Amino acid sequence: MALIVQKYGGTSVGDVERIKKVAERIKSIRDDGNQLVVIVSARSGVTNELIARAKAISADPSEREMDQLLSIGEQETIAFTAMALHAVGVPAISYTGAQAGIVTDKAYTKARIQSIDAAAMKADLAKGNVIIVAGFQGIDSDGQTTTLGRGGSDLSAIAIAGAIKADKCEIYTDVDGVYTADPRVVKNARKIDEISYDEMLELASSGSKVMQSRSVEFAKKYDIQFEVRSSFNHNPGTLVKEEAASMEKVVVRGVAVDKNQAKLIIHNLTDKPGTAAKVFRALADANIVVDMIVQNVGHNGVANLTFTVPSIEVNKAKQALAPVINEVGAKLSAQEEFAKLSVVGVGMKTHSGVAATLFKTLADVGVNIDLISTSEIRITVAIDQAKADDAARAIHTAFGLDKA
Amino acid sequence: MALIVQKYGGTSVGDVERIKKVAERIKSIRDDGNQLVVIVSARSGVTNELIARAKAISADPSEREMDQLLSIGEQETIAFTAMALHAVGVPAISYTGAQAGIVTDKAYTKARIQSIDAAAMKADLAKGNVIIVAGFQGIDSDGQTTTLGRGGSDLSAIAIAGAIKADKCEIYTDVDGVYTADPRVVKNARKIDEISYDEMLELASSGSKVMQSRSVEFAKKYDIQFEVRSSFNHNPGTLVKEEAASMEKVVVRGVAVDKNQAKLIIHNLTDKPGTAAKVFRALADANIVVDMIVQNVGHNGVANLTFTVPSIEVNKAKQALAPVINEVGAKLSAQEEFAKLSVVGVGMKTHSGVAATLFKTLADVGVNIDLISTSEIRITVAIDQAKADDAARAIHTAFGLDKA
Numbered sequence: 001m002a003l004i005v006q007k008y009g010g011t012s013v014g015d016v017e018r019i020k021k022v023a024e025r026i027k028s029i030r031d032d033g034n035q036l037v038v039i040v041s042a043r044s045g046v047t048n049e050l051i052a053r054a055k056a057i058s059a060d061p062s063e064r065e066m067d068q069l070l071s072i073g074e075q076e077t078i079a080f081t082a083m084a085l086h087a088v089g090v091p092a093i094s095y096t097g098a099q100a101g102i103v104t105d106k107a108y109t110k111a112r113i114q115s116i117d118a119a120a121m122k123a124d125l126a127k128g129n130v131i132i133v134a135g136f137q138g139i140d141s142d143g144q145t146t147t148l149g150r151g152g153s154d155l156s157a158i159a160i161a162g163a164i165k166a167d168k169c170e171i172y173t174d175v176d177g178v179y180t181a182d183p184r185v186v187k188n189a190r191k192i193d194e195i196s197y198d199e200m201l202e203l204a205s206s207g208s209k210v211m212q213s214r215s216v217e218f219a220k221k222y223d224i225q226f227e228v229r230s231s232f233n234h235n236p237g238t239l240v241k242e243e244a245a246s247m248e249k250v251v252v253r254g255v256a257v258d259k260n261q262a263k264l265i266i267h268n269l270t271d272k273p274g275t276a277a278k279v280f281r282a283l284a285d286a287n288i289v290v291d292m293i294v295q296n297v298g299h300n301g302v303a304n305l306t307f308t309v310p311s312i313e314v315n316k317a318k319q320a321l322a323p324v325i326n327e328v329g330a331k332l333s334a335q336e337e338f339a340k341l342s343v344v345g346v347g348m349k350t351h352s353g354v355a356a357t358l359f360k361t362l363a364d365v366g367v368n369i370d371l372i373s374t375s376e377i378r379i380t381v382a383i384d385q386a387k388a389d390d391a392a393r394a395i396h397t398a399f400g401l402d403k404a
Numbered sequence: 405m406a407l408i409v410q411k412y413g414g415t416s417v418g419d420v421e422r423i424k425k426v427a428e429r430i431k432s433i434r435d436d437g438n439q440l441v442v443i444v445s446a447r448s449g450v451t452n453e454l455i456a457r458a459k460a461i462s463a464d465p466s467e468r469e470m471d472q473l474l475s476i477g478e479q480e481t482i483a484f485t486a487m488a489l490h491a492v493g494v495p496a497i498s499y500t501g502a503q504a505g506i507v508t509d510k511a512y513t514k515a516r517i518q519s520i521d522a523a524a525m526k527a528d529l530a531k532g533n534v535i536i537v538a539g540f541q542g543i544d545s546d547g548q549t550t551t552l553g554r555g556g557s558d559l560s561a562i563a564i565a566g567a568i569k570a571d572k573c574e575i576y577t578d579v580d581g582v583y584t585a586d587p588r589v590v591k592n593a594r595k596i597d598e599i600s601y602d603e604m605l606e607l608a609s610s611g612s613k614v615m616q617s618r619s620v621e622f623a624k625k626y627d628i629q630f631e632v633r634s635s636f637n638h639n640p641g642t643l644v645k646e647e648a649a650s651m652e653k654v655v656v657r658g659v660a661v662d663k664n665q666a667k668l669i670i671h672n673l674t675d676k677p678g679t680a681a682k683v684f685r686a687l688a689d690a691n692i693v694v695d696m697i698v699q700n701v702g703h704n705g706v707a708n709l710t711f712t713v714p715s716i717e718v719n720k721a722k723q724a725l726a727p728v729i730n731e732v733g734a735k736l737s738a739q740e741e742f743a744k745l746s747v748v749g750v751g752m753k754t755h756s757g758v759a760a761t762l763f764k765t766l767a768d769v770g771v772n773i774d775l776i777s778t779s780e781i782r783i784t785v786a787i788d789q790a791k792a793d794d795a796a797r798a799i800h801t802a803f804g805l806d807k808a
Contacts, residue, residue: 016460050480056420057484060490065490068498069483072476076454079473080461086469088464094472098502099547143503 002167003035003125007135007157009046011174012231012310013077022231023084026130030090035125037164039135039157040081042073063108067137067147071097074134074153078330081132092130094272095121097145098138102137102156102169103147111138111146113155113218116163125164133160151212158215162224171211171222172231177238178203178210180401181255185389190404192253193236196243199253199344205291206342207258216240230326243346251347252399258340258390261291262314262372266305266321266333276305278324292340292382294372306371308382338370339388342380343395355379361398367391406571407439407529411539414448415433415578416635417481417518426635427488430534434494439529441568443561444485446477467512471551475501478538478557485536496534499525501541501549506560508542515542517559517622520567529568537564549567555616561621566628571774573628576635576735580608581615581642585659586804590794593805596657597640598792601649602656603748606782607767609695610746611662620644646736647750654757655668655751656803661792662744667775670709670725671735680709682728690724692717696744696777696786710775712786715740743792746784747799759783765802771795 006026011021020308022040030036051068054061060070078094085092101117121131128403135153138146148155154171161169178200181189195203197220204213210228219226219240227235247253269275276295283290295309309317314334325332348354367390371382383391396402408600410430417423423696426444434440454473458465465473482498487564489496505521523533542550552559558575565573585593599607601624608617614632621643623630633641673679680699687694697711708760718738729736752758762783766773771794775786787795800806 016457021459053405053420054482054487056425058487061487062490065483065486065498068486068500072479075476075479076473079469080457081464082466082469083470086466094469097474098547145500270439 001033001036003037004029005037005039005157005161005162005164005166006171006172007039008041008231009173009174010041013040014043014045016080019077019080019084021105022081022085023088023090025231027083027088027090027238030130032347033047034186035167037121037125037131037133037160038081039072039133039153039160041075041135041153042070042077046073046076051072056170064144064219067108067145070147071134071137071145074136078132078134085130085132091128092132093124094132094134096134097156098139098143099134100131100160102138102159103124104140104144104148105149105306106140106144106146108144108146110149111140113138113159116159118160118163121164134311138272141200147404151215154211154215155218157222158219158226160280162222162225169226171226172238173210173228174230174232175210175228176230176233177228178208178240179254181392181396182208182257184394185257186255186393190401192238194239194241194244194247195253196247196346197240198243198377199346200240202344202375203254203256203344204346205255206378206380207340208254209258221305225374241363248347248350250325250345251351252345252401253347254344254369255392255396255399256342256344257392258342259388260311261308261338261340262307262334262336263306263322263338263382264314264317265333265335266325267333268302269304269305270328271301275328278328279305279369282324283309284316286316288317288320290369292380294371294373301384308340308371337385338382339385339390340380340382341391341395343399344378348377348379357398358395361394362391365394366388405437405439407441407568407617408433409441409443409489409561409565409568409570409573410576411443411557411574412445412576412635413557413578414445414450416576417444417485418447420484423481423484423488424491424792426485426494427494429635430489431492431494434534435718438730441525441529441535441537441564441570442480442485443537443564444478444558445539446474446481450477450480471512471515474551475538475541475549476624478540482536482538489536494534495532496536497528498536498538499606500518500538501545501560504535504542504564506535506542506563508544508552510544510546510548510550510782512548512550514553517542517552517563520563522564522567525564525568545664552717553618555619558615558619559622562623562630565630566626573630574641575630575632577632578634578636579614579632580637580639581632581643582612583658585800586661586798589661590659590797590800592800594805596642598643598645598651599657600651600750601644602647602755602781603750604644606656606748606779607660607744609665610748610782610784611661611744612658612660616757635704652751652754654749655755655804656749657745657751658803659796659800659803660746660748661796662746663792664715665712665742665744665791666715666738667710667712667742667786668718668721669724669737669739670729671737672706673734675705675707679732679745682732683725685720686724686728687713687769690720692721692724696775696784698777700773712744712775736804741789743789744781744784744786745792746801747803748782750781752781752783761802762799765798766795769794769798775804
């Protein structure tokens with residue numbers, strides 16, 4: 001008998017028929033003698049629909065009221081899922097975030113989980129119930145409803161798995177797991193059986209859409225191993241876990257391409273202490289996440305500073321930077337037509353030559369490298385967007401990822 | 405400055421435009437220097453839609469899960485209403501039933517309010533906020549979500565008005581108030597300015613659709629005066645209050661017709677102690693509310709027992725009675741084509757001749773009386789359904805209700 005936490009995303013509970021299929025899956029796992037806590041998302045589309053109606057009422061709806069509103073999406077799914085389980089003879093009980101004891105801080109729309117009081121869940125599990133918990137939501141210490149932000153249901157699942165010391169945590173989604181590259185672009189991409197938290201984190205921040213970084217960060221921090229798998233079939237997925245020695249045998253685990261980044265260049269920035277700090281303070285104050293940063297060597301006392309931000313943030317970034325640019329007498333330009341290509345693998349720690357292979361492969365397919373940034377287990381290059389897919393395929397082959 | 409409780413029903417908050425209109429009404433009352441606590445229902449249609457989807461998942465969904473599900477309808481409206489108020493510059497804060505401190509018993513789908521801890525509402529009122537509370541819902545002592553059953557939002561409003569000692573309680577609906585008769589049937593029907601709790605109760609149980617009896621019962625028990633009025637205009641409505649001496653000058657306050665009752669007749673019932681008790685015990689166990697009961701004088705040791713039940717309960721009643729009928733060797737028949745016509749007025753207590761006028765008027769329009777039942781302030785007759793509207797018009801005139 002194992003204690004299993006499962007999380008089903010929006011497409012997995014998208015309609016009545018899908019919910020019934022989820023109930024059957026849960027029933028069969030329970031019939032094998034397991035205990036289950038199941039976290040569910042709002043059915044796909046609901047959240048966007050509610051946001052649209054809120055925007056029709058108020059251009060800038062209050063964050064507290066948005067959380068009060070958006071939490072109903074998951075509340076609908078928990079009730080329907082519990083009913084579907086009852087219909088197939090499985091005792092089940094639904095929990096809102098508050099009822100599940102998920103206490104967060106007071107940061108509406110992006111709250112952080114502070115603690116989980118699992119006593120009620122444990123008592124209901126002991127009585128033989130399957131527990132269905134609303135993902136994405138919690139309650140603050142004053143009883144206010146909060147939501148966890150994008151990817152919040154994954155975070156709910158991982159945090160609950162940690163709190164109840166689950167034997168397994170399974171994140172069900174509409175893909176089979178984490179791939180060596182985007183299978184729509186790289187035909188020979190293969191599903192990865194095991195990946196380390198760090199690799200998963202690097203992939204998430206390099207354009208892989210499977211999970212948000214913060215859920216993986218949480219899992220890494222508390223070492224809560226989880227499996228990403230599909231609710232549309234019974235194939236095994238990708239196990240995300242602490243780094244194992246064997247993982248270093250594989251030099252590159254995967255290739256990720258991100259076409260949703262824009263490059264901002266500040267020309268003729270006075271090269272004196274504190275100037276760059278002003279730039280990034282202005283961006284941080286506007287809540288803009290900056291990714292790659294490169295500054296060339298200054299000559300004549302001025303330098304060019306280049307960095308990347310998400311494409312949708314370009315205008316916000318320009319506005320935030322205007323006063324600084326003005327103050328220091330520099331010039332700002334933006335380039336949106338580029339792509340960020342990353343190779344990720346813990347094996348890089350102990351293998352040399354990864355950068356050399358990467359750069360040679362790019363040269364072979366005629367791709368010029370614009371910016372380079374690296375971490376211990378990742379190399380990222382900024383390249384021409386039009387050539388990114390070709391480059392990804394060549395690199396996938398060059399690092400031997402085509403073969404099992 | 406007054407402390408005003410308002411309740412807006414499903415049609416009043418039916419879409420974004422209606423919600424904005426409600427926000428404007430609230431703003432204008434607040435601008436006059438008043439404090440407001442506003443109770444809202446789910447927008448019309450939502451509850452039925454959720455019920456339909458629940459039934460698609462499970463033929464007999466659990467009552468706990470139904471409450472978990474249905475409470476989201478009101479939760480949507482509170483957030484939207486608060487946002488609409490923010491958009492017109494009014495500070496507002498939404499409360500779920502739980503956040504409003506509405507504690508109920510554990511009877512899912514028909515919970516009774518046990519207490520209201522108004523401390524949080526009072527604190528937010530003192531800060532200048534308009535409070536928006538989800539009607540129809542509460543929380544039990546274990547933190548489980550409960551709902552109050554049909555007409556529950558009216559009950560929430562009246563209970564909150566009592567708890568915070570409001571100066572006024574206004575129930576906004578899609579009609580202008582309580583009428584002397586159904587205006588669709590009786591052209592000369594007039595809006596009633598003031599009515600006693602008891603009269604309102606008798607009207608509610610006699611087929612008037614304006615409010616459910618239990619909200620009025622609650623208001624009467626705690627003497628919480630309220631006004632029923634329309635959210636579609638600014639006309640004064642009907643004030644429902646404790647009986648005043650002046651009310652007795654009006655003999656008959658209103659006429660109500662109920663065509664949704666069925667008559668059940670048990671023929672040849674053995675006329676011995678305990679037989680009738682068995683019949684009504686069987687009906688009570690099946691949760692069927694019996695209204696008029698008439699038994700004729702027994703001869704040859706057998707009697708006929710006649711009573712009325714809501715039409716939709718006829719089949720359930722037949723099933724519930726089958727074993728008893730069988731046991732005592734009687735025969736059961738049902739008649740659905742009849743109407744219940746009632747005249748109601750506290751004036752009846754001190755005026756004689758009401759029954760005589762009623763019966764003479766019915767005779768004049770050729771209507772035969774089938775059953776009669778009376779209370780201190782009501783006379784009800786069961787008559788031919790086809791003639792019920794004509795009868796109502798004649799009686800409305802006979803009791804002088806046509807004129808102001």
